Amino acid sequence: MDAELHQLTLTQLAAGLGRREFSAVDxxxxxxxxxxxxxxxxxxxVTVTGDEALAAAKRADDARAAGxxxxxxGLPIVHKDIFCTRGIRTTCGSRMLEDFVSPYDATVVERLxxxxxxxxxxxNMDEFAMGSSNETSYFGPVRNPWDLERSPGGSSGGSAAAxxxxxxxxxxxTDTGGSIRQPAAMTGTVGLKPTYGRVSRYGMIAFASSLDxxxxxxxxxxxxxxxxGAMAGFDPRDSTCxxxxxxDYVAALAAPLxxxxxxxxRQHFDQGLDAGCxxxxxxxxxxxxxxxxxxxxxxxxxxxxxxxxxxxxxxxECSSNLSRFDGVRFGHRAADPGDLTELYCRSRGEGFxxxxxRRIMTGTYVLSAGYYDAYYLKAQKVRQLIxxxxxxxxADVDVIAGPTSPTPAFRLGDKTDDPITMYLNDIYTIxxxxxxxxxxxxxxxxxDGLPVxxxxxxxxxxxxxxxxxxxxxxxxxxxHATCPDAYR
Amino acid sequence: MSLDKDQVxxxxxxxxxxxADEEFAETVDKLSRIVDFVDQLSRVSTxxxxxxxxxLDASQRxxxxxxxxxxxxxxxQENAPLVQDGLYLVPKVIE
Numbered sequence: 001m002d003a004e005l006h007q008l009t010l011t012q013l014a015a016g017l018g019r020r021e022f023s024a025v026d027x028x029x030x031x032x033x034x035x036x037x038x039x040x041x042x043x044x045x046v047t048v049t050g051d052e053a054l055a056a057a058k059r060a061d062d063a064r065a066a067g068x069x070x071x072x073x074g075l076p077i078v079h080k081d082i083f084c085t086r087g088i089r090t091t092c093g094s095r096m097l098e099d100f101v102s103p104y105d106a107t108v109v110e111r112l113x114x115x116x117x118x119x120x121x122x123x124n125m126d127e128f129a130m131g132s133s134n135e136t137s138y139f140g141p142v143r144n145p146w147d148l149e150r151s152p153g154g155s156s157g158g159s160a161a162a163x164x165x166x167x168x169x170x171x172x173x174t175d176t177g178g179s180i181r182q183p184a185a186m187t188g189t190v191g192l193k194p195t196y197g198r199v200s201r202y203g204m205i206a207f208a209s210s211l212d213x214x215x216x217x218x219x220x221x222x223x224x225x226x227x228x229g230a231m232a233g234f235d236p237r238d239s240t241c242x243x244x245x246x247x248d249y250v251a252a253l254a255a256p257l258x259x260x261x262x263x264x265x266r267q268h269f270d271q272g273l274d275a276g277c278x279x280x281x282x283x284x285x286x287x288x289x290x291x292x293x294x295x296x297x298x299x300x301x302x303x304x305x306x307x308x309x310x311x312x313x314x315x316x317e318c319s320s321n322l323s324r325f326d327g328v329r330f331g332h333r334a335a336d337p338g339d340l341t342e343l344y345c346r347s348r349g350e351g352f353x354x355x356x357x358r359r360i361m362t363g364t365y366v367l368s369a370g371y372y373d374a375y376y377l378k379a380q381k382v383r384q385l386i387x388x389x390x391x392x393x394x395a396d397v398d399v400i401a402g403p404t405s406p407t408p409a410f411r412l413g414d415k416t417d418d419p420i421t422m423y424l425n426d427i428y429t430i431x432x433x434x435x436x437x438x439x440x441x442x443x444x445x446x447x448d449g450l451p452v453x454x455x456x457x458x459x460x461x462x463x464x465x466x467x468x469x470x471x472x473x474x475x476x477x478x479x480h481a482t483c484p485d486a487y488r
Numbered sequence: 489m490s491l492d493k494d495q496v497x498x499x500x501x502x503x504x505x506x507x508a509d510e511e512f513a514e515t516v517d518k519l520s521r522i523v524d525f526v527d528q529l530s531r532v533s534t535x536x537x538x539x540x541x542x543x544l545d546a547s548q549r550x551x552x553x554x555x556x557x558x559x560x561x562x563x564x565q566e567n568a569p570l571v572q573d574g575l576y577l578v579p580k581v582i583e
Contacts, residue, residue: 333569349506380539436543
């Protein structure tokens with residue numbers, strides 16, 4: 001069994017640990033060896049925390065022996081390097097934070113640790129989560145385990161690549177415009193972005209505070225449900241975290257799909273969607289129907305406006321959030337500044353990469369005197385129209401289904417010349433962030449050997465419906481269990 | 489180009505970002521493309537639409553004004569580039 005530990009899901013590993021077939025230390029060692037062997041080619045990790053992981057695994061084994069095992073006891077995970085970890089550096093993929101060691105843990109980190117999870121390391125990401133290809137990372141791009149010449153998507157590309165390559169069974173991620181779901185689609189993994197406010201953002205380095213949400217990347221819906229249950233819930237330290245009971249997400253998976261109404265968005269199959277992806281998604285919808293769901297068409301007439309709306313709102317919030325990086329209290333500081341203004345300008349100019357600087361400047365522009373009403377206020381009005389489209393659709397259906405991404409994984413370097421081409425990659429995912437809705441991407445096939453994702457969106461706090469829908473789809477298919485040849 | 493060099497220089501200053509000469513031209517080009525792209529919002533009719541304040545229409549939660557954190561200055565300042573006697577050092581601002 002040992003040789004195949006890396007192929008097991010969290011749920012299977014939990015069962016094996018419970019039956020004492022292997023220890024948490026054995027499991028942690030096996031995965032650390034895989035990371036050592038494969039990560040030079042993938043670049044999925046910024047920091048591997050081998051010593052800390054082995055110590056945590058030992059504690060988990062001791063806790064189990066003492067009959068005190070938590071729900072995730074001894075289960076290995078990795079954290080996107082946007083979550084602050086006490087005593088372990090947190091870079092956010094940026095030169096600005098290359099040597100930053102947080103004095104505290106993010107709530108997500110704290111909750112998963114308390115449940116007994118063992119953290120193997122911190123994963124690579126687009127700088128400050130601003131990117132859809134992992135190419136904006138200061139630590140270099142992550143490579144897609146399905147084709148090393150291709151991007152794993154972004155910004156949670158390191159998390160997605162690590163899970164797809166079986167270096168870790170599951171990972172945390174964050175999603176501001178698709179940063180969990182798009183890399184999940186491009187690596188054949190399950191990616192869940194919960195409702196805005198479902199999971200605490202405390203200690204999660206902020207990009208766009210009205211859109212950011214923490215979630216998970218895993219190899220099964222059941223694992224995503226298990227991790228979400230451990231992460232979710234009210235946190236007084238995040239003023240936007242919502243007090244709403246946390247259901248048993250795993251228990252909710254089993255209920256049959258009969259009677260579930262699935263809406264198919266007419267606009268999703270317009271121009272821009274790769275023909276192979278369209279076929280895979282249509283076949284997936286037929287499977288959902290065979291599982292008992294009822295399919296019906298819905299309209300999201302303002303879908304096309306979601307990307308331009310996002311590229312006003314998100315940069316505006318980013319320019320405000322990233323003003324904290326001043327070269328004075330923490331982060332990169334330029335050498336020998338002549339005066340205070342030069343200290344700010346050079347520290348930020350050197351510490352941030354090109355895409356982050358563009359987004360800060362876009363945000364600064366749309367918020368500047370004379371432009372606020374024309375851009376920021378206008379975008380918040382259009383955002384309301386987009387949210388209204390979803391409200392109307394959810395009056396008729398329980399879940400909205402479509403493709404996660406317009407194409408499978410693209411080649412590294414293919415979209416770096418034109419920011420708009422890169423931005424349009426998130427056309428199907430951004431709406432859920434603008435409206436604060438939960439959404440999941442589930443593997444639904446391949447085009448030329450590259451994975452395709454099925455995107456399911458639910459109403460606010462409708463995680464159970466989308467998880468259940470994805471779970472039944474998963475039970476009827478084998479896509480989620482398909483492993484890239486080089487990582488068997 | 490919807491933005492000219494002077495505008496981009498002004499925005500960079502507002503954002504406290506120094507751009508290297510070689511990135512400046514590229515920034516003018518790419519920022520202009522982004523602004524052109526988001527300009528399509530101006531064609532949307534939004535009369536009588538209330539701008540979104542919160543995706544779940546939630547209002548800001550308040551908490552009692554109580555001391556919950558202890559002073560952890562030395563630990564926090566371990567991340568500071570330059571400190572002396574518990575103070576952050578910056579270039580002289582008053583002659």
